[in-house]
Amino acid sequence: MSQGAVAQAxxxxxxxxRRARRxxxxxxxxxxxxxMSPWLAGFSIFFGYPLVxxxxxxxxxxxxxxxxQWRGFANYHYLFHDDPQFWPxxxxxxxxxxxxxPLQVAFAFGIALMLARAKRGLGFFRTVFYLPALAPxxxxxxxxxxxxxxxxxxxxxxxGHLGIDGPLWFQSPGWAKPSLALLQIWGVGNAMVIFLAAVxxxxxxxxxxxxxxxxxxxxxxxxxxxxxxSPVILFSIVLGVIQGLQYFTQAYVAANIAAGxxxxxxxxxxxxxxxxxxxxxxPVLLYQAAFVNNFMGYACAxxxxxxxxxxxxxxxxxxxxxxxxxxxxxxx
Amino acid sequence: xxxxxxxxxxxxxxxxxxxxxxxxxxxxxxxxxAKKTTLTVWVGWSARELRVFKSVVADYAKQHRDLNxxxxxxxxxxxxxxxxxxxxxxxxxxSFTSGMVGVFCGKGAWIDLKPFLSKDHVDLSQFPxxxxxxxxxxxxxxxxxLLADSYGLYYNKTLFKKAGISRPPRTFSELTADAKKLTQxxxxxxxxxxxxxxxxxFYSGNFADMTNYAPLFGAQYYDGKGKxxxxxxxxxxxxxxWQKNLxxxxxxxxxxxxxxxxxxxxxxxxxxxxxxxxxxxDGEWRVAFIKAEHPNLNYGTAPMPVDDAHKNLYGAGSVNGxxxxxxxxxHNVDQAWELVRWLTTNDHALAKFSNGIRNVPSTRSSGRxxxxxxxxxxxxxxxxxxxxxxxxxxxxxxGAAPGTLIGRFTVKWQAGKVKNLHKGLVTVDKQVDKVNAxxxxxxx
Numbered sequence: 001m002s003q004g005a006v007a008q009a010x011x012x013x014x015x016x017x018r019r020a021r022r023x024x025x026x027x028x029x030x031x032x033x034x035x036m037s038p039w040l041a042g043f044s045i046f047f048g049y050p051l052v053x054x055x056x057x058x059x060x061x062x063x064x065x066x067x068x069q070w071r072g073f074a075n076y077h078y079l080f081h082d083d084p085q086f087w088p089x090x091x092x093x094x095x096x097x098x099x100x101x102p103l104q105v106a107f108a109f110g111i112a113l114m115l116a117r118a119k120r121g122l123g124f125f126r127t128v129f130y131l132p133a134l135a136p137x138x139x140x141x142x143x144x145x146x147x148x149x150x151x152x153x154x155x156x157x158x159x160g161h162l163g164i165d166g167p168l169w170f171q172s173p174g175w176a177k178p179s180l181a182l183l184q185i186w187g188v189g190n191a192m193v194i195f196l197a198a199v200x201x202x203x204x205x206x207x208x209x210x211x212x213x214x215x216x217x218x219x220x221x222x223x224x225x226x227x228x229x230s231p232v233i234l235f236s237i238v239l240g241v242i243q244g245l246q247y248f249t250q251a252y253v254a255a256n257i258a259a260g261x262x263x264x265x266x267x268x269x270x271x272x273x274x275x276x277x278x279x280x281x282x283p284v285l286l287y288q289a290a291f292v293n294n295f296m297g298y299a300c301a302x303x304x305x306x307x308x309x310x311x312x313x314x315x316x317x318x319x320x321x322x323x324x325x326x327x328x329x330x331x332x
Numbered sequence: 333x334x335x336x337x338x339x340x341x342x343x344x345x346x347x348x349x350x351x352x353x354x355x356x357x358x359x360x361x362x363x364x365x366a367k368k369t370t371l372t373v374w375v376g377w378s379a380r381e382l383r384v385f386k387s388v389v390a391d392y393a394k395q396h397r398d399l400n401x402x403x404x405x406x407x408x409x410x411x412x413x414x415x416x417x418x419x420x421x422x423x424x425x426x427s428f429t430s431g432m433v434g435v436f437c438g439k440g441a442w443i444d445l446k447p448f449l450s451k452d453h454v455d456l457s458q459f460p461x462x463x464x465x466x467x468x469x470x471x472x473x474x475x476x477x478l479l480a481d482s483y484g485l486y487y488n489k490t491l492f493k494k495a496g497i498s499r500p501p502r503t504f505s506e507l508t509a510d511a512k513k514l515t516q517x518x519x520x521x522x523x524x525x526x527x528x529x530x531x532x533x534f535y536s537g538n539f540a541d542m543t544n545y546a547p548l549f550g551a552q553y554y555d556g557k558g559k560x561x562x563x564x565x566x567x568x569x570x571x572x573x574w575q576k577n578l579x580x581x582x583x584x585x586x587x588x589x590x591x592x593x594x595x596x597x598x599x600x601x602x603x604x605x606x607x608x609x610x611x612x613x614d615g616e617w618r619v620a621f622i623k624a625e626h627p628n629l630n631y632g633t634a635p636m637p638v639d640d641a642h643k644n645l646y647g648a649g650s651v652n653g654x655x656x657x658x659x660x661x662x663h664n665v666d667q668a669w670e671l672v673r674w675l676t677t678n679d680h681a682l683a684k685f686s687n688g689i690r691n692v693p694s695t696r697s698s699g700r701x702x703x704x705x706x707x708x709x710x711x712x713x714x715x716x717x718x719x720x721x722x723x724x725x726x727x728x729x730x731g732a733a734p735g736t737l738i739g740r741f742t743v744k745w746q747a748g749k750v751k752n753l754h755k756g757l758v759t760v761d762k763q764v765d766k767v768n769a770x771x772x773x774x775x776x
Contacts, residue, residue, distance in 0.1 A: 061770075061772050063439055063771075063772075064413055064417050065439035065440065065660075066440060069772070082766045082770075084737065084740070084759075084763050085740070149593070150589050150592045150593075151589050151590065151591075152592075152593045168585065168589065168592070171589075171591075259533060260594065260597070270732055270735070271533075273740075274533075276740075276743055276747060276749070291410055292731075292732055292733075293730065293736070293767075294413065294435055295771070298770065
């Protein structure tokens with residue numbers, strides 16, 4: 001505001017001044033709204049509207065082809081009490097989050113630690129470990145199903161030469177999830193790069209101080225490296241858990257290929273979850289409900305439950321992280 | 333001057349006539365091209381079979397110069413549903429999944445053909461009863477059969493001769509005995525050649541919902557009230573016990589390992605075609621696949637064996653087929669109907685198509701057509717199709733969902749994870765009834 005305008009404003013009566021301030025405030029709000037409008041529009045159209053519609057459709061019987069019919073909480077009742085595949089889907093997803101995600105974080109961190117200590121060939125090894133992350137999930141899964149084929153896959157052939165009768169891998173309900181976890185660990189390139197950057201960023205003087213105090217490599221790792229990179233660990237865990245809750249593509253492809261049964265058009269048979277529901281993760285169950293059985297209303301109920309669980313799990317992790325995540329500087 | 337004026341007038345008249353002629357000609361041509369209607373037809377066939385279908389459609393197009401018919405192959409039910417939902421449906425749709433007719437007809441996704449059938453006086457008695465059943469839902473006919481499928485036994489004659497077996501089995505106890513004789517293992521006990529693969533989920537013959545075995549045991553999925561009846565019908569537990577006994581004889585892990593190494597079903601490395609499976613239940617289309625991929629394979633076809641206690645069922649089999657109809661939202665409904673009518677009722681079209689992909693002709697008269705190329709191995713399936721005991725899977729509003737639940741149980745059963753078969757089947761019955769209720773339709 002220029003000096004003249006200030007002087008003019010000072011001359012105005014109090015009510016007029018208030019009105020002018022209010023107008024200016026509205027103009028500011030309008031400007032903020034205008035600047036935010038692209039994001040607001042995107043959020044409303046692509047997130048808000050689908051969310052509200054999903055919540056509504058979860059209370060209906062909707063088959064994609066005819067108008068939704070109001071059902072109240074019948075879908076939720078079917079979900080918790082009658083659907084024999086709901087709890088297996090939940091258990092599989094929890095297994096993945098509880099076992100595959102920590103393994104993924106541990107491997108990414110371990111590789112990053114090794115690479116941080118490498119004296120030569122850092123660029124080469126970094127590329128080698130990162131490359132799998134570039135493989136499209138479908139192609140990577142196809143490759144793993146081929147490699148781990150119990151009859152003629154290279155892995156079991158090599159194990160056979162060593163006198164070991166290899167497992168049935170994707171054909172066995174006991175081994176299918178570990179096989180998928182193996183695939184997940186193989187593709188930890190993205191997390192590895194982030195961990196490597198974090199490990200290399202740990203101030204050297206902290207290690208030197210710890211060393212002067214007599215700390216060995218394990219103590220330095222425990223008391224220097226881990227606390228310093230704890231925000232990155234938190235990031236990896238949250239990302240891994242969210243990806244685990246949405247785990248679909250690899251499970252879908254592995255089940256269909258390993259089942260080895262397909263019609264010419266590809267959809268007369270439902271192989272999802274093969275073998276014996278062991279790869280029926282929650283998002284696969286949701287897909288089956290929506291697009292195999294045409295129970296879109298029920299699929300929306302499944303989606304709403306997933307939303308609540310994802311929100312709760314992420315909140316718990318973030319709340320719990322206060323105890324073990326250390327931020328350098330004042331920002332938290 | 334008068335001569336000049338006359339010549340000028342004559343030139344003007346000539347020019348006007350020429351211009352009019354040119355204009356009229358181009359206008360006529362324009363009208364002709366503007367009238368040409370494009371019909372889009374979606375089908376599930378691909379590769380060789382799609383080429384045959386296109387050649388059949390080309391015959392129709394030759395008679396209808398005003399049509400430009402575009403055939404799109406490799407279509408599945410999800411694509412059909414999505415197209416109808418989005419309002420971008422083609423003019424004609426077809427599906428391999430006759431079990432989906434409950435969804436397509438029941439929800440109005442495919443339009444009711446009754447007015448068209450009445451208008452053109454189409455005689456429905458030309459279609460066999462089973463085909464009429466799987467092309468309607470609760471009396472609403474939204475589809476017609478376009479060739480049909482029946483399931484029978486394929487057996488490798490060379491392996492039969494080696495094992496000293498003179499004829500294909502006719503009962504399940506004979507099948508078991510022959511399967512054991514035909515099986516070859518390596519020194520470690522792993523299966524090299526399997527006599528008969530009973531695994532639920534192995535190729536199209538062994539759908540885990542047991543559909544293809546139901547007519548062989550006289551088994552019914554539902555009782556008279558439309559309630560699931562797997563526990564109360566003794567035939568199901570008999571079938572499951574037979575299957576489990578044979579699985580146990582091979583060893584579950586051995587069969588799983590063998591299946592993992594068996595080639596892709598719809599490829600030249602199909603395990604029966606390469607001699608790794610001695611007997612197999614499959615559809616009639618395999619005759620054409622073998623001819624194209626392994627013409628020197630020495631094999632025969634026969635009806636599937638039946639339950640020892642129901643020998644009268646011998647000759648029957650599981651039956652289903654491709655369904656074709658008009659989707660909601662299609663643009664050129666009348667022309668599309670004419671094409672559907674021709675494809676499903678014209679003897680020449682059905683015989684040519686049947687010769688090409690070796691599917692069963694779906695009308696009585698086309699089954700007798702002189703255009704049909706005789707082939708004793710294919711004729712087996714035509715007889716199975718026409719057997720009065722042959723049956724198809726029940727149509728429900730829930731589409732694939734009941735089959736998924738039944739299949740979920742059978743794969744656990746064969747893996748030895750079900751301790752009490754009857755209790756397990758009671759649970760499956762409850763699950764099937766609940767999913768049918770969930771679909772809001774039930775069983776007609």
